[in-house]
Amino acid sequence: MKMRKILIDDRLREIAKKYAKKLFVSRDDEFQRPLAILTKLHDDIPAKEIKYRQYVDKIITEYEPILSATPDKMRTLIREFDALNVDVNRKIPNKKIKFYEAIVSAMRYDALRDKESIPYLKNSGIRVCVYCNSQYALTVENIYYRYTKKRKIRKQVRERKALLELDHYYPKSVYPFLCTSFFNLYPVCSSCNRSKSDSEEIFFELYTENTVQNLNTFNFRIDDESLVRYKTCKRCSVLKFGFEAINSRDNDLKEGHNKIFCIEGIYKTQQDLAVEIIIKSDIYTPAYKKSLLTSFGSAICDESMLNRLILGNYSKEEDIHKRPLAKFTQDLAIQLGLI
Numbered sequence: 001m002k003m004r005k006i007l008i009d010d011r012l013r014e015i016a017k018k019y020a021k022k023l024f025v026s027r028d029d030e031f032q033r034p035l036a037i038l039t040k041l042h043d044d045i046p047a048k049e050i051k052y053r054q055y056v057d058k059i060i061t062e063y064e065p066i067l068s069a070t071p072d073k074m075r076t077l078i079r080e081f082d083a084l085n086v087d088v089n090r091k092i093p094n095k096k097i098k099f100y101e102a103i104v105s106a107m108r109y110d111a112l113r114d115k116e117s118i119p120y121l122k123n124s125g126i127r128v129c130v131y132c133n134s135q136y137a138l139t140v141e142n143i144y145y146r147y148t149k150k151r152k153i154r155k156q157v158r159e160r161k162a163l164l165e166l167d168h169y170y171p172k173s174v175y176p177f178l179c180t181s182f183f184n185l186y187p188v189c190s191s192c193n194r195s196k197s198d199s200e201e202i203f204f205e206l207y208t209e210n211t212v213q214n215l216n217t218f219n220f221r222i223d224d225e226s227l228v229r230y231k232t233c234k235r236c237s238v239l240k241f242g243f244e245a246i247n248s249r250d251n252d253l254k255e256g257h258n259k260i261f262c263i264e265g266i267y268k269t270q271q272d273l274a275v276e277i278i279i280k281s282d283i284y285t286p287a288y289k290k291s292l293l294t295s296f297g298s299a300i301c302d303e304s305m306l307n308r309l310i311l312g313n314y315s316k317e318e319d320i321h322k323r324p325l326a327k328f329t330q331d332l333a334i335q336l337g338l339i
């Protein structure tokens with residue numbers, strides 16, 4: 001489930017191209033680069049295993065287009081790689097690990113997570129889990145660095161680092177060649193990542209190139225009856241929320257994803273936030289907001305910034321991936337006429 005799809009515009013396409021060109025370029029000489037490791041992997045595969053050699057060779061020759069592949073291009077690549085009929089779960093001769101593990105390791109997904117993922121994905125504007133929108137897509141992990149000198153381990157250093165938690169839309173155990181592709185990496189929170197890996201559901205894609213499609217898929221809403229009850233008794237525990245598909249054909253999708261990520265369960269805990277939005281909608285009437293804007297002057301604060309200050313969160317729908325609970329906050333604020 002995505003709270004909102006992201007349109008691949010020229011800016012995002014450029015970011016992906018730059019990412020493909022510059023990935024690992026800034027690393028020092030000791031760093032083993034994907035193309036070098038892939039070439040060695042190719043040469044280590046016995047000549048009779050021709051399909052496996054072709055698979056690796058295709059990654060080498062199309063390395064940059066694979067890294068910057070848009071969803072349509074990824075689908076084309078999947079058809080082409082599938083046509084090679086390779087069993088990626090097989091342990092290829094001369095290797096103790098499965099073929100897909102060898103590919104993921106050669107493409108340096110580990111190193112990408114460690115260093116490059118944060119700056120590049122920061123550019124894409126996503127900081128919050130794309131599945132639940134309730135938590136930052138960050139995790140803290142131990143990273144071990146081995147400093148070597150003339151092939152002897154000099155020392156091992158442990159560092160705790162804040163990393164982006166990433167989910168592969170196309171799993172790396174099935175499509176290892178897409179393990180470092182920009183548009184295949186979805187920032188997610190740890191609990192959604194765990195929930196998704198246990199599930200076999202089909203997911204909507206986060207990114208789209210379809211400019212006419214409605215990018216919003218779901219909406220939150222305060223149940224009308226519970227709102228009336230709250231206004232009478234002022235107890236926040238009576239508030240109930242609906243989580244609805246905007247288009248009825250997405251109802252099954254909504255049900256499935258609600259089950260996997262427990263969306264209603266997560267948002268049921270946000271009654272206090274809803275109360276604040278209800279009170280703000282009483283205080284910040286259109287006339288009061290207008291007077292605030294007049295007294296600030298547009299140089300200090302425009303309408304969108306005033307809405308953001310009032311909400312304590314982003315007020316434009318294209319910004320929902322920037323801060324936790326932005327989608328919930330915006331939907332309720334719109335329902336109550338606050339923004």
Ligand SMILES: [Zn+2]
Pocket residue numbers: 129130131132133134135188189190191192193
């Ligand atoms: Zn999440």
